[in-house]
Amino acid sequence: MSVSSSTQGKQVKFYPSSSASSDSDDRSDLTEPLYIDPNLYVDIGNGDYCCPASPTTVPGRIVSSNSLESPARTTTPTRPARRQRTTSVNSQSTTANPAECIIRANNRTIYTAGRPPWYNCAGQQVEPFVIGVCGGSASGKTTVAQKIIESLSVPWVTLLSMDCFYKILTEKQHEQALLNEYNFDHPDAFDIDLLVEVLTKLKEGRMVEVPIYNFVTHSRESKTKTMYGANVIIFEGILAFHSTEVLKLLDMKVFVDTDADIRLARRLKRDISQRGRDLSGVLKQYLTMVKPSYANYIAPTMAHADIIVPRGGENKVAIHLIVQHVHTQLQLRGFKLRETLVNSYKDQPMPDSLHLLPPTPQIKGLHTFIRCRGTSRDEFIFYSKRLIRLVIEYALSLFPFKTTTVETPQGVLYEGKRMGSRKICGVSILRAGETMEQAICDVCKDIRIGKILIQTNRNTGEPELYYLRLPKDIKDYKVILMDATVATGAAAMMALRVLLDHDVPEENIILASLLMAEIGVHSIAYAFPKVRIVTSALDPEVNEKFYVIPGIGNFGDRYFGTEPSDDYL
Ligand SMILES: Nc1ncnc2c1ncn2[C@@H]1O[C@H](COP(=O)(O)OP(=O)(O)O)[C@@H](O)[C@H]1O
Numbered sequence: 001m002s003v004s005s006s007t008q009g010k011q012v013k014f015y016p017s018s019s020a021s022s023d024s025d026d027r028s029d030l031t032e033p034l035y036i037d038p039n040l041y042v043d044i045g046n047g048d049y050c051c052p053a054s055p056t057t058v059p060g061r062i063v064s065s066n067s068l069e070s071p072a073r074t075t076t077p078t079r080p081a082r083r084q085r086t087t088s089v090n091s092q093s094t095t096a097n098p099a100e101c102i103i104r105a106n107n108r109t110i111y112t113a114g115r116p117p118w119y120n121c122a123g124q125q126v127e128p129f130v131i132g133v134c135g136g137s138a139s140g141k142t143t144v145a146q147k148i149i150e151s152l153s154v155p156w157v158t159l160l161s162m163d164c165f166y167k168i169l170t171e172k173q174h175e176q177a178l179l180n181e182y183n184f185d186h187p188d189a190f191d192i193d194l195l196v197e198v199l200t201k202l203k204e205g206r207m208v209e210v211p212i213y214n215f216v217t218h219s220r221e222s223k224t225k226t227m228y229g230a231n232v233i234i235f236e237g238i239l240a241f242h243s244t245e246v247l248k249l250l251d252m253k254v255f256v257d258t259d260a261d262i263r264l265a266r267r268l269k270r271d272i273s274q275r276g277r278d279l280s281g282v283l284k285q286y287l288t289m290v291k292p293s294y295a296n297y298i299a300p301t302m303a304h305a306d307i308i309v310p311r312g313g314e315n316k317v318a319i320h321l322i323v324q325h326v327h328t329q330l331q332l333r334g335f336k337l338r339e340t341l342v343n344s345y346k347d348q349p350m351p352d353s354l355h356l357l358p359p360t361p362q363i364k365g366l367h368t369f370i371r372c373r374g375t376s377r378d379e380f381i382f383y384s385k386r387l388i389r390l391v392i393e394y395a396l397s398l399f400p401f402k403t404t405t406v407e408t409p410q411g412v413l414y415e416g417k418r419m420g421s422r423k424i425c426g427v428s429i430l431r432a433g434e435t436m437e438q439a440i441c442d443v444c445k446d447i448r449i450g451k452i453l454i455q456t457n458r459n460t461g462e463p464e465l466y467y468l469r470l471p472k473d474i475k476d477y478k479v480i481l482m483d484a485t486v487a488t489g490a491a492a493m494m495a496l497r498v499l500l501d502h503d504v505p506e507e508n509i510i511l512a513s514l515l516m517a518e519i520g521v522h523s524i525a526y527a528f529p530k531v532r533i534v535t536s537a538l539d540p541e542v543n544e545k546f547y548v549i550p551g552i553g554n555f556g557d558r559y560f561g562t563e564p565s566d567d568y569l
Pocket residue numbers: 001135136137138139140141142143144266267270311312313314
């Protein structure tokens with residue numbers, strides 16, 4: 001089998017790990033956005049939403065009906081499109097694959113789930129768990145890998161095949177291959193250096209370009225496939241355990257042990273139907289190279305295996321054991337973020353990085369309006385806007401100012417202050433953070449605006465990254481990250497992690513929010529101590545649904561006039 005279980009053939013240049021996937025755009029000064037359409041969810045029949053087996057490329061432009069299209073300097077409170085729970089995808093040209101959780105429509109691909117956290121409670125990158133699956137040709141390695149993915153229910157799994165690393169053949173070797181005389185089962189047939197480089201990068205959570213291999217032409221396609229770091233990476237191949245360098249990168253080694261006659265029967269069927277071969281050619285290659293290489297290079301590596309899976313994909317007990325082990329390992333690595341955050345840092349003093357607006361009667365008065373359940377929507381918007389403006393002004397005052405002298409109309413010198421940097425960028429966490437964009441645009445001339453859409457996964461309770469659009473040179477900017485409210489801090493942490501992955505220095509970021517729960521402040525301050533946190537009020541609690549208590553209610557619903565929903569933070 002070839003590369004990962006998703007769209008083939010999109011070239012995307014390297015971007016930091018959180019740029020989960022991208023699309024081209026005509027605005028060269030913006031990073032290519034990640035499009036994982038939150039409005040398209042596929043019901044896989046049991047009421048659960050399925051998740052992508054592999055985080056990969058989005059080849060076409062997806063325009064969702066909410067205001068995600070491009071950073072804007074102005075924002076009016078529009079009613080965003082609500083996430084649709086579709087039970088079927090009705091276009092004939094549209095197919096939904098539950099295993100991959102990807103919808104392919106005409107020439108575009110839509111992911112139906114977002115990217116879950118790739119860091120722990122301390123905000124640090126967590127290494128993915130890497131499973132190596134080795135075994136003879138057609139032993140069922142890919143099938144086992146796919147069964148593991150299905151049973152894992154981990155939303156972010158990358159499947160990498162060793163086939164992608166077959167070397168480019170010389171003309172002479174190519175002629176041999178056409179005569180079934182080139183040995184594709186010898187270790188020298190693989191570009192191990194490239195494999196190690198790719199696997200290492202994936203383990204670091206980075207994006208990579210992986211060659212796409214064509215078994216019919218015995219060559220690499222001109223296009224490559226973009227792959228991303230994940231919570232789990234499965235690497236499968238006939239010689240997966242041959243190189244000691246590769247072995248070091250594997251956290252768990254699985255050997256698929258299937259009878260030679262079954263392997264040959266499957267290979268005959270597959271190579272004739274899918275790889276453009278004929279009966280005599282498959283037999284010739286098998287007897288002269290595949291079989292001896294299995295004995296010489298593949299079978300001996302069984303000794304490295306932690307688990308040997310007889311019979312391959314049909315061995316449910318073995319797959320269950322593997323899945324259980326992976327779950328335990330993921331738990332240990334701290335991927336259960338929100339749950340951990342909510343139970344941490346109780347009764348600790350507030351961090352120095354917190355800047356609370358003085359609780360003047362004016363601020364208290366505004367809070368009284370917006371917290372009151374009986375406040376009408378237009379009043380809610382009006383008083384929220386006033387409060388937002390104060391929060392933004394306060395946040396801006398924390399950036400460095402330099403002394404400057406101007407001459408007044410009276411011809412007298414006045415010693416004043418001017419902001420040290422003109423490069424300021426507002427980044428809103430959609431959708432509630434979008435309500436703060438107008439205020440920052442009103443007070444900051446020429447400000448750039450970026451957007452990050454993060455939503456909570458209903459099943460895991462974890463935040464997931466769906467959409468990303470940031471100025472390309474955001475690392476050179478002072479950034480005000482905006483969200484209306486912060487509860488556990490999980491979404492804000494994800495957004496901060498995204499900014500750090502785009503090389504924005506921690507000390508150049510201010511997180512601005514109308515209301516924060518104490519627990520959220522602690523979580524963020526612990527993970528990112530240099531990020532300054534600005535809010536107009538601190539509330540003591542977060543309830544079991546992760547709502548701030550006493551709180552404001554769902555800020556987005558109240559501001560945009562939408563129905564309450566668990567989908568949005
Ligand atoms: N348990 C099985 N029963 C029947 N056919 C199988 C089974 N497992 C795999 N196959 C088939 O055998 C072929 C090779 O399987 P695959 O999982 O791709 O093996 P590998 O990755 O080891 O080459 C495929 O056509 C697949 O559909």
